[in-house]
Amino acid sequence: MLRFALLRILSAIPTLFLVVVLAFLMVHAAPGGPFDQERVLPPENARNLAAAYHLDEPLPRQFGRYVSRLVRGDLGPSYYYRDHSVSDLIGAALPKSLQLGLLSMALALLVGISAGTTAALKRDTLLDRFVTGFSMTGISVPVFVIAPLLVLVFAVQLRWLPASWSGSAGLDRLLLPVLALSLPQIAYVTRLVRASMIEVLSSDFIRTARAQGLSTMSIIRYHALKPAMLPVVSYLGPATAAVLTGAVVVEIVFGVPGLGQLFVRGALNRDYTLVLGIVIFYAILIILLNLLVDLLYGFLDPRIREA
Amino acid sequence: MKSSPAAVAGEALRLASGGGVRVPAAILLLLVAAALLGPLLSPHDYFTMDLSGRLQPPALEGARLFGTDDLGRDLFVRSMSGARVTLLVAVVASLVSLVIGVTYGALAGYAGGRIDAFMMRMVDALYALPFMFLVILLMVAFERNFLLIFVAIGAINWLDMARIVRGQTLALKQREFVSAAELIGVTPAAIVFRHVVPNLLGVVVVYMTLTIPQAILVESFLSFLGLGVQEPQTSLGALVNDGIAQMERAPWMLLIPATILALVLMSFNFLGDGLRDVLDPRLRER
Numbered sequence: 001m002l003r004f005a006l007l008r009i010l011s012a013i014p015t016l017f018l019v020v021v022l023a024f025l026m027v028h029a030a031p032g033g034p035f036d037q038e039r040v041l042p043p044e045n046a047r048n049l050a051a052a053y054h055l056d057e058p059l060p061r062q063f064g065r066y067v068s069r070l071v072r073g074d075l076g077p078s079y080y081y082r083d084h085s086v087s088d089l090i091g092a093a094l095p096k097s098l099q100l101g102l103l104s105m106a107l108a109l110l111v112g113i114s115a116g117t118t119a120a121l122k123r124d125t126l127l128d129r130f131v132t133g134f135s136m137t138g139i140s141v142p143v144f145v146i147a148p149l150l151v152l153v154f155a156v157q158l159r160w161l162p163a164s165w166s167g168s169a170g171l172d173r174l175l176l177p178v179l180a181l182s183l184p185q186i187a188y189v190t191r192l193v194r195a196s197m198i199e200v201l202s203s204d205f206i207r208t209a210r211a212q213g214l215s216t217m218s219i220i221r222y223h224a225l226k227p228a229m230l231p232v233v234s235y236l237g238p239a240t241a242a243v244l245t246g247a248v249v250v251e252i253v254f255g256v257p258g259l260g261q262l263f264v265r266g267a268l269n270r271d272y273t274l275v276l277g278i279v280i281f282y283a284i285l286i287i288l289l290n291l292l293v294d295l296l297y298g299f300l301d302p303r304i305r306e307a
Numbered sequence: 308m309k310s311s312p313a314a315v316a317g318e319a320l321r322l323a324s325g326g327g328v329r330v331p332a333a334i335l336l337l338l339v340a341a342a343l344l345g346p347l348l349s350p351h352d353y354f355t356m357d358l359s360g361r362l363q364p365p366a367l368e369g370a371r372l373f374g375t376d377d378l379g380r381d382l383f384v385r386s387m388s389g390a391r392v393t394l395l396v397a398v399v400a401s402l403v404s405l406v407i408g409v410t411y412g413a414l415a416g417y418a419g420g421r422i423d424a425f426m427m428r429m430v431d432a433l434y435a436l437p438f439m440f441l442v443i444l445l446m447v448a449f450e451r452n453f454l455l456i457f458v459a460i461g462a463i464n465w466l467d468m469a470r471i472v473r474g475q476t477l478a479l480k481q482r483e484f485v486s487a488a489e490l491i492g493v494t495p496a497a498i499v500f501r502h503v504v505p506n507l508l509g510v511v512v513v514y515m516t517l518t519i520p521q522a523i524l525v526e527s528f529l530s531f532l533g534l535g536v537q538e539p540q541t542s543l544g545a546l547v548n549d550g551i552a553q554m555e556r557a558p559w560m561l562l563i564p565a566t567i568l569a570l571v572l573m574s575f576n577f578l579g580d581g582l583r584d585v586l587d588p589r590l591r592e593r
Contacts, residue, residue, distance in 0.1 A: 014432065015431075015432040018432055018433075018436075019436055019437075022436070022441065023441065023444065026441065026444050026445060027444065136573070136576065136577065136580075137569075137573065139576060140520070140569060140572040140573035140576050141569045141572065141573075142524055142527065142528070142568070142569075142572070144527070144528065144531045144544070144547060144548075145547060145565045145568060145569055148547070148550070148551045148554060148561055148565070149561070149562075149565065151551075151554070152554050152558060152561060152562075156554060156555050237434075241437065241438075241439075244437065244439075244440075245439045245440075245528070248439075248532070249528070249531065252532075253551065263440065263443070264443070264532060267443050267444060267447040268447065270447070275444060278440070279437055279440045279441065279444065282437040282440055283436065283437050286436075286437060
């Protein structure tokens, strides 16, 4: 198990390096600099500014400088928010995004696993049709359609919940964003669990358990749930990526000052160090989660550990 | 035994006697027809502003079927031409991902061994990239070039296609007609592109119906952020974005394009699912 874990961690390093190189090149190949403004700076000032941020050096030198700071956890200064470092900006925005993301994933797993299992047990009944139809719809409707619709219904028409983050200081400001972010994930998890639960429930060891007279509840709890969770576990990696992307939309629609909003604003302001820092941060997050998924997989299914 | 993609698609459609494929296919055909013909039938166009007729709710009067937007432009024509742009971007992007994915997957599968292992490790590594964010970076850096949207979206979506095609190629490689071609000295490149790829087209066509909605999502996401198509041109995602700004005064500006977008995505997903079931009954219930 330890060997397996170490191998996986080592193989994540080249991936991370690839992300850094790609993102760095993309940012630096972009026409237009971070200090381009309406007012053209005198050449003297422009040169000083470039020198202060080492923008006058050849690209490989800049890259080396960036990477050597990166391994020490320093993402450099922000070009746009002059007095802040990128790490500070990410640190300030992260808690809000983390709150949204974790709550949404927890909700998605809770509702998705229960709904999927129920649908699998009541296969081909009206309830099953309803759950399947709902999940197909949920998969097809993007977050940026769901989010404004939720605002329209619950904030504008019914006036039950605040329409934006700044409209309230309590927990109610979390409700709509979390719901918008988790609905597509609920749909996806439901679909996955229903399919794998149907497969597991038709396997021999479940029939044996039934023959021994175990109740449906304890069969699900002690025998079926663990193997049926495998597809859900492997979906956690892509789900993280989807939630991060969805969070961009949700944070913009609801005005949450989180990472997604920071990223889009950084991109529009051509704040290249900030954008680069966030992309690398996201990549590390996704790679770490994939790693965790692999380890969890090995834990859930011993056959994979051996291979 | 070669089969043209059209024949495979036709066969698939014929086999799907249930409503699983017919209903979404019919909805899609209707939407495509409306997107192509709608703007021609309406007396309005998508860019003319009418400042005296802003934010009119949908009405038959004056042929404002979907009402007007905050600049007095006709929302019916804008929705239809937006759908046209969205579909066009999606189809072209899917073709790009198809060309890359099929070539890559077929080469890896046919080469086999170490080359295959290395090429597939690359695909695994690319899966971990936060693609959406790299695309946003690309769009901002290169000034929202319309052509670039196609390429960028296509560049995201080829990974799944490559995996599927590789798997199929591995199976096809064992078949007699490939051995026969090798025996009479056909070059590897010719075997891959003349003999292996045409036999993959059935699977590829089905998976394309599933990559199109993904491409639509990316395009509308970018347009939603204001990084997609440029005014006065529009797409469904851009219309949804406009609608959000006006949703308190003119909810139809949000509801209509959002419904059309959801309908398009749902139809493609159902169609792809249905076609996959027809092609491979073993995958049903997944």
